[in-house]
Amino acid sequence: MNDRTVNKLSGGYSCQVCGYPELQYPPRDSDGIASLEICPSCGYQPGYDDDCLGRSTDEARALWIESGRKWWSTRPRPEG
Amino acid sequence: MTPTLFGFLRLFAQLGILVFALCPSLTADEVHLLGTPRLEMGTNQIVIRWSTDQQAGTSVLFGPVTERPTRRIKGKVGTSHAVELPGLEPGIRYRVILGTARNPLQTNEFVLPSGTVSSPTVVPLAVIIPIHPAATTTGTTSNTIAWHSDSKVQLAKSELDSATASVVAQPNAPPARETWSHPDTVQDHFRRHGADFHARDTEEYAAKAWRFRQQAAASGFLVKKDKKGVLRIYDPASDTFGAYNPDGATRTFFKPGKKGYFDHQPGKLVKLHE
Numbered sequence: 001m002n003d004r005t006v007n008k009l010s011g012g013y014s015c016q017v018c019g020y021p022e023l024q025y026p027p028r029d030s031d032g033i034a035s036l037e038i039c040p041s042c043g044y045q046p047g048y049d050d051d052c053l054g055r056s057t058d059e060a061r062a063l064w065i066e067s068g069r070k071w072w073s074t075r076p077r078p079e080g
Numbered sequence: 081m082t083p084t085l086f087g088f089l090r091l092f093a094q095l096g097i098l099v100f101a102l103c104p105s106l107t108a109d110e111v112h113l114l115g116t117p118r119l120e121m122g123t124n125q126i127v128i129r130w131s132t133d134q135q136a137g138t139s140v141l142f143g144p145v146t147e148r149p150t151r152r153i154k155g156k157v158g159t160s161h162a163v164e165l166p167g168l169e170p171g172i173r174y175r176v177i178l179g180t181a182r183n184p185l186q187t188n189e190f191v192l193p194s195g196t197v198s199s200p201t202v203v204p205l206a207v208i209i210p211i212h213p214a215a216t217t218t219g220t221t222s223n224t225i226a227w228h229s230d231s232k233v234q235l236a237k238s239e240l241d242s243a244t245a246s247v248v249a250q251p252n253a254p255p256a257r258e259t260w261s262h263p264d265t266v267q268d269h270f271r272r273h274g275a276d277f278h279a280r281d282t283e284e285y286a287a288k289a290w291r292f293r294q295q296a297a298a299s300g301f302l303v304k305k306d307k308k309g310v311l312r313i314y315d316p317a318s319d320t321f322g323a324y325n326p327d328g329a330t331r332t333f334f335k336p337g338k339k340g341y342f343d344h345q346p347g348k349l350v351k352l353h354e
């Protein structure tokens with residue numbers, strides 16, 4: 001478990017790009033292993049965006065902010 | 081066989097492979113390929129082997145790609161199929177269509193290397209390029225051949241772009257809600273990676289991921305297991321990667337498009353049992 005990404009309120013893990021607090025897995029665990037989980041908020045997928053596309057979390061965050069912090073997934077956005 | 085010769089053969093097997101005619105009318109009898117057909121090169125014979133998910137006849141049609149294939153060999157009814165392809169010459173590109181007695185299942189192309197084969201070699205025919213089935217109208221066009229009295233196959237052009245290759249995935253798969261880890265997330269993975277596999281919707285995408293896992297052992301895909309029991313499976317021939325939880329549920333499925341991606345994946349290489 002990667003404590004840095006645990007969200008104390010939601011019990012989920014926080015996205016390292018947008019801060020979405022309800023990921024199922026830590027984006028990278030204590031061994032640095034990527035979750036491969038896609039963040040529904042910004043669309044970032046650790047283990048793919050960084051390892052395959054060379055897109056760092058900083059770059060992805062800048063893009064996400066530039067695009068107006070839009071909700072990425074077609075799943076409904078949680079309230080709050 | 082020397083490493084150079086093996087590399088040469090692999091290259092041609094990967095680049096030159098073609099076709100499966102995805103046609104409901106042709107697949108109505110629900111016989112599907114299991115795993116990846118293999119070309120076995122012995123010191124003095126070439127054998128193509130494949131498996132089906134149920135008992136079916138064995139039939140192969142082959143010949144140089146420059147001609148319509150005319151040499152047909154039939155074999156026994158069963159689930160494991162093997163046909164020796166006699167009279168092949170090195171340096172010539174051949175097309176081989178394998179199937180049941182009634183229907184073609186897959187077409188591949190290959191080139192045998194020049195030089196002496198000093199030890200038996202197995203080449204998985206892992207990548208295919210789907211084509212449209214032959215129209216069911218009467219008559220035979222120049223690139224259409226009859227397989228059975230009520231089924232035909234349309235020959236694809238040789239040397240199709242390997243970039244459009246996709247994994248053969250035919251066994252019936254359970255619905256995505258049963259195969260995907262956190263099923264509500266499958267649409268996100270489909271949105272990002274569905275196009276890699278020409279999947280039309282989340283169900284087709286999830287089914288291909290499930291089949292990839294099912295085919296892994298028989299097809300000899302590379303498999304790593306990490307400390308948490310997550311399996312990461314990779315097929316170098318089609319550049320296909322899938323990650324699966326210990327309970328078998330799919331975490332993700334995509335084409336990395338990055339050389340060495342799997343080498344950097346965590347876990348130890350393991351062998352799956354069929």
Ligand SMILES: [Zn+2]
Nearest residue numbers: 015018039042
């Ligand atoms: Zn995010």
